[in-house]
Amino acid sequence: VLRHNEGEDAIPDRFIVLGESYRTTREAVTNAVLSSSTRPLEEVVTNTDRSLKHVAPVGLLLSLYREVTMCQAESSQFQPTGAEYLAKLRDFVGRRGLLRPDASRLALQLLGNEQGAALAHVKVSPGQSGMVRSLAALVVHFACVLSQCAPPTSGHPLEVFAALAFKPDTMRKALLPTMPEDDLPAIRNALPESNTHWYECPNGHRYYVANCGSPMQEYQCNVCRVRIGGTSGTLDTANRVASAADQSESGHILGAAHLRSASAVPERDLNPASCALMRILLHMSLVWAASSSDQGKLAALASIIHPALPVGANIGQFFWAHLERDIQVFAKAIGKGIDHVLLSLHHLFAAMTECKANAGSGVDLGLSNRTTRRRWEKAFEHEFFTKFFETMEEGVTEAQRALMNDERLGNDKLMRAVFEVDARAAVPSADEAGHLDPSLWRYRVRASIGGLMHMLAPQKENFPVLFTFLHHEHTLRAIQYLPEIVQLQRRLVDRYSRRIDRKTAEEYTIKRFLSEQTDMDKELLGTMITAYEDAWMLVREQLYQHGRLKPSEECRYGVIKRRSPLTFLLPTTEGFGRNPTALVDFLVSAHNEFLEAYGGVKKMKVNDFQRVSLFDSTHAQLISYDGSRHLLPLVLSHCHYTVEPGQGMLVQYDLAALEKHLEQRFIIGRPMVDMAEIRLVFSEDVHNTSQMVALRRRIPQAELPKASQHDILSELRDLPQVCSVISDLEITIGHLIATGGRPDMMLAEYMDNVLKMKSDAKLISQKLSHCCRLENILSVWCLLMVERSKRLAMLREDAFDDVAETFKEELQPGDREDLESWLAALSQHRDTFVAALLEFIVGELNQRNAKRNHAWPDWQLMEAMDSCGIGGKYPKEMPDALQCRHAVAVWMIAARC
Numbered sequence: 001v002l003r004h005n006e007g008e009d010a011i012p013d014r015f016i017v018l019g020e021s022y023r024t025t026r027e028a029v030t031n032a033v034l035s036s037s038t039r040p041l042e043e044v045v046t047n048t049d050r051s052l053k054h055v056a057p058v059g060l061l062l063s064l065y066r067e068v069t070m071c072q073a074e075s076s077q078f079q080p081t082g083a084e085y086l087a088k089l090r091d092f093v094g095r096r097g098l099l100r101p102d103a104s105r106l107a108l109q110l111l112g113n114e115q116g117a118a119l120a121h122v123k124v125s126p127g128q129s130g131m132v133r134s135l136a137a138l139v140v141h142f143a144c145v146l147s148q149c150a151p152p153t154s155g156h157p158l159e160v161f162a163a164l165a166f167k168p169d170t171m172r173k174a175l176l177p178t179m180p181e182d183d184l185p186a187i188r189n190a191l192p193e194s195n196t197h198w199y200e201c202p203n204g205h206r207y208y209v210a211n212c213g214s215p216m217q218e219y220q221c222n223v224c225r226v227r228i229g230g231t232s233g234t235l236d237t238a239n240r241v242a243s244a245a246d247q248s249e250s251g252h253i254l255g256a257a258h259l260r261s262a263s264a265v266p267e268r269d270l271n272p273a274s275c276a277l278m279r280i281l282l283h284m285s286l287v288w289a290a291s292s293s294d295q296g297k298l299a300a301l302a303s304i305i306h307p308a309l310p311v312g313a314n315i316g317q318f319f320w321a322h323l324e325r326d327i328q329v330f331a332k333a334i335g336k337g338i339d340h341v342l343l344s345l346h347h348l349f350a351a352m353t354e355c356k357a358n359a360g361s362g363v364d365l366g367l368s369n370r371t372t373r374r375r376w377e378k379a380f381e382h383e384f385f386t387k388f389f390e391t392m393e394e395g396v397t398e399a400q401r402a403l404m405n406d407e408r409l410g411n412d413k414l415m416r417a418v419f420e421v422d423a424r425a426a427v428p429s430a431d432e433a434g435h436l437d438p439s440l441w442r443y444r445v446r447a448s449i450g451g452l453m454h455m456l457a458p459q460k461e462n463f464p465v466l467f468t469f470l471h472h473e474h475t476l477r478a479i480q481y482l483p484e485i486v487q488l489q490r491r492l493v494d495r496y497s498r499r500i501d502r503k504t505a506e507e508y509t510i511k512r513f514l515s516e517q518t519d520m521d522k523e524l525l526g527t528m529i530t531a532y533e534d535a536w537m538l539v540r541e542q543l544y545q546h547g548r549l550k551p552s553e554e555c556r557y558g559v560i561k562r563r564s565p566l567t568f569l570l571p572t573t574e575g576f577g578r579n580p581t582a583l584v585d586f587l588v589s590a591h592n593e594f595l596e597a598y599g600g601v602k603k604m605k606v607n608d609f610q611r612v613s614l615f616d617s618t619h620a621q622l623i624s625y626d627g628s629r630h631l632l633p634l635v636l637s638h639c640h641y642t643v644e645p646g647q648g649m650l651v652q653y654d655l656a657a658l659e660k661h662l663e664q665r666f667i668i669g670r671p672m673v674d675m676a677e678i679r680l681v682f683s684e685d686v687h688n689t690s691q692m693v694a695l696r697r698r699i700p701q702a703e704l705p706k707a708s709q710h711d712i713l714s715e716l717r718d719l720p721q722v723c724s725v726i727s728d729l730e731i732t733i734g735h736l737i738a739t740g741g742r743p744d745m746m747l748a749e750y751m752d753n754v755l756k757m758k759s760d761a762k763l764i765s766q767k768l769s770h771c772c773r774l775e776n777i778l779s780v781w782c783l784l785m786v787e788r789s790k791r792l793a794m795l796r797e798d799a800f801d802d803v804a805e806t807f808k809e810e811l812q813p814g815d816r817e818d819l820e821s822w823l824a825a826l827s828q829h830r831d832t833f834v835a836a837l838l839e840f841i842v843g844e845l846n847q848r849n850a851k852r853n854h855a856w857p858d859w860q861l862m863e864a865m866d867s868c869g870i871g872g873k874y875p876k877e878m879p880d881a882l883q884c885r886h887a888v889a890v891w892m893i894a895a896r897c
Contacts, residue, residue, distance in 0.1 A: 011130060011133050011134060011137070013066060014137065014346040015062040015063075015066060015137070015141065015346065016399070016403055016406050017343070017346045017399045017402065018059050018062070018353065019350075019402075021056055022059035022063065023406075024044055025041075025056065025059040026059075026063040026067060028041050028043070028044040029066075032089075033068065037088075038089065038092045041060075041092060057100075058145055058149070058353050060093070060099070060107075061099075061106060061107055062140070064089070064093070064110050064111060065110045065137075065140050068086075068089070068111055069110045069113050069124050070124050070133075086111055086112070089111055090111055093107040093108065099148065102148075102162075103144070103147035103148040106143060106144065115140065115143075115291060116136075116291045117292060117293035118290060118292060118298065118314075119287065119316030119317070121136055121316070121320050122136050122139060122288070122316075124136070131338075135320075135323065135327070138284065138346065139288055139323075141349050142284045142288070143284075143288045145353050146161055146162040146285070146288075148353075149352065157365075157380045157383055157384075160367065160376065161281055161282070161285040162285075164176075164285040164289060165285040165286075165288040165289050166289070168304070170366075171304065171366075171367075172250075172300060172303055172304055174250060174251075174367040174368065175248055175249075175370060175372075175373045176250070177281075177376070178278050178279045178282060179251075179253050179254070180248075180253065180267065180545035181248035181267075181268070181370050182246055182247040182370075184198075184206060184246075184247065185246055185370070197213035197241070198241070198242035199235060199239050199240065199242050200240050200243075201226050201238075202238045203226060206242045209229070212233075214230075214233035214234075215231070215234070215235050215236070216229075216230070216232065216233060217229050217230075218230065218231060218236065220573075226238070246369065246370050248370050251303070251304035251305060252304050254541075257318070257321035257324070257325045259540070259541075260322075260329075260541060261541050262325075262328065262329065263329065263333075263474045264276040264329050264332065264450065264474070265474050265541070268377060269374060269377065269378050270377055271471070272333050272450070272474070273330070273389070273453070273457070276326060276329045276330040277330055277348075278380070278385075279326045279329075280323065280327065283319050283323040287316065290316035291316055301315050301319075302315060327341060327342075332448065332450045333450040334392075334450060334451055335455075340396060343399050344395070344396050346399070347395040347396060347399055348384065348388050351384070351387070352384060389454065389458075390458070448632075449473060449631065452635055453470045455653070456470065459655065463656070465659050465662070465663050466655060466659035466662060468598060468601060469594075469598075469667070472593075472594050475539060476590060476623050476625075477538060477626075477627050478534075478535045478590070479587050479590060479622050480622075481532065481535035481587075482584070482591075483617060483618060483619055483622070484528045484531035484532070485528070485531055485532050485535060485580070486584065486614060486678065488525065488528035488532060488569065489569075489580060489678045489680075490615070490678060492569060492570055493570075493679070493680045496570065496680060497680045497731065497734050499731070501682055505565065505566050505570060506567050507565070508566040509562070509564065509565060510529060510561075510562050510563070510566055510568065513525075514526060514529075529569065532569065535583060535587065536579070536583060539583070539586060539590075542586070543582055543583065543586050548586070549581060549582035549585050549586070550578070550582065551579040551582045552575055552578045552579055571584070571678050571679055572679065572681075572682070573679070577680065581678075588614060588675050591670075591672075591673055592673060594623060598667055609671055610672070611672045611673075612672070614673055614674060614675055614676040615676055621673075622670065622673070623666055623667065625666055634658070634662060634665065635653070635658065637661075638658040638661070639651060639652070639654075640652045640653070640654070681734045681737075691734075691843075693869060694737045695736060695737050695777075698740045699736060699743050699775060699777075700743055701779065702743075702779070703779050704771070704779040704783070705771075709783050712765045715764070715767055715768070716765055719792070722784055723788060724762075724764065725763060726781065728762040729780065729784070730781070731755070731757075732747070732751060732755065732757075732777065733777060733778075733781065735755060741754075741774050745774050746772070746773055747774060747777060747780075748760075748763060748770075750774060751763070768780065782838065786838055786895060793895075800841060803841055803842070803845050803887075803888060804845060806885060807884055807885055807887045808888040808889065809857075809885040809886055810889050811889050814881075815879065816893070818879040818881065819879065819882060819890060819893055820893070825875055825876045826875065833872065834891065834894050834895050836872055837861075837865070837887065837890065837891050837894065838895075839870055840865045840868060840870055840887070841887050843868070845884070845887060857883065857885040858883060858885070859884045860883055861882045861884055861887060862882075864884050
């Protein structure tokens, strides 16, 4: 920040970019203030060139802000005396007819410093920082342009921002510029419409069925894990045909500013720099609206923010924080400093003031749907941004010279040195240069990825690989963390799958988990967790907007810390566990999608790429790089600086060589990655019926011979042995569900060679080791679960402590007699029924499924079992009086407990 001799912040008058017309008007306002007369202004307005249709009014507004409003915060400047003179100025701006209605009202606000009634940053006051004052000047400049150049119903493209700034209630349902949108319509267009049908699960998550379009199989929803699909071409009754309507959200949907990415990202047809610039304009409009004390405007603004702000939150502060983030993002995108960005924005507003085109003609400026928004964004970019980016450097240089020629700052030696105004002066000696203010070096041009992308955009057809890489770079940079994340998830699954319950995992913090490791493992796991945290912060915003799997909403605006629960790291299908699952899926997709895009440039087919399993992938096989350690040095090695007195510092790139080396180093030879599911199953989920259905789908199951069952039970002498074998069987079942196996493979062989579990110690029973195959594992599990429950009942302990009390109701004497009669008729089918009923009780009637099975107590018991696919066929119909509420009592009688 530059300082005056008095020690106050020196705020350059960047409005000078409006040219000589503004300078003349400003001096007239100054003379009017000093003379307490409006005559100097009368003369300037009378002699103003009529060709300056909007420039003169905007210049007048900015002159009033600069010379009247801002002086209220400058102790060293003259302040107008009394209300009499201000009344003359108010009368002047109101009667001349020079200003449009919105502009006239704005002028009156500026004269009274009332433009920031609800937001202190916009209101000029003593003690404000130079950055706050500079941003406020930008907001005021843009508001002046909108008020004068974009009247309602004019069809001017700026009318969208004018409506947001002055009448936000008219934009409550608008799809705001640069906001993310629903990707489904684009996906629909990419798929063959004739044989693809879309459906929704009960919770509204969409999926499609290809080929004939009729569901032939049942699966689980990737998001909420409920049943989807159907059988024999019939859709599950809880599912429905998906609506073809666009589900893009209206309003402001970026969330809190500090959680946004620090890098520019593209949206639709907008490149990263254009998107970042348009968001600056959007948030300036919203900041201006939020600075009003009009409660109607504030209510309208609150209604467009999603998710809604907490009660009592300052709406203006919310949008101001976004504006500050926008400035940083745009500076990074174009590779320039903040001062350069501020001056370039004033230059853009000056160009908008002079614009006479009507780029919005024929476009619905209410932005009521995705098509009109896309058309408006494209038209706006073409009208204002294309030429702006082409002439930005030239315009900023001219503006810098205008600043130096301004008498207000023209004598500041540091400013003149920074902008090399004195081009003919001799180059200072080393001793003389040493006396320059060190802040001079803040203004040097820096080479950056964002600046390279900005410079490359006009030449993208000549360097398609380089452009494609930089276009995806904001996502590709996170792929470097994928191997560590996969290793972390596999270690966590191996250690905790089917051995930890939800409650324990939620109470177990990451910090505690690390503290229990050895020093070597602690360092290694700490590195893996840090990689997960870094990747999450890099792509979190894209995950929620574009990810195939949506992370948990509870974590959308949170940060992963060491005191966070371990569930943040455990890959599951619900709750916090969706986050690591979705992150891995997103990173694999980003890698493969870029290679497909690269293949399109190189005329390669997808089959031309080699393939590697996710579990086998390494850094050398991925598009893995660190931006600061790998990519930026590569860019700098192909960057040439030239410094000439009077010309400043120029940055040039050898784009052809850079593209070639980038391709060789990061892209060529990289294979496609085949996604492999890493899924942790909590201990209580082992008893879920859907898990058993999944096992039967993976490996067809067969009943173990009765003689073998008897021998196994005889070898397991006590309850702890039975429980130990059950636990190890459940771990094995989890792996079989995930990876499958040969039905005829011996269980002991699988545990020894695949799981490395030492079956001799785990299975305990020699008969179980010698006769059980993978096709018998469910039969053995059911056998031991029945035995466990019987032994617990014999010990007068609750064998079903996890089952809701609703399903433990005792039978009436008459119903008990009917049950005994029915069981007697089952004969050899009795044991099969006992095992099936036990599977139903522990799988469906547990406490965790309480919300889902709240209506089951009144269901007929066999009907409920049939609905889960485990009912079976028996010689005689079960009595109708036996309902799910009697499930435990029925089992106790059937098992002869």
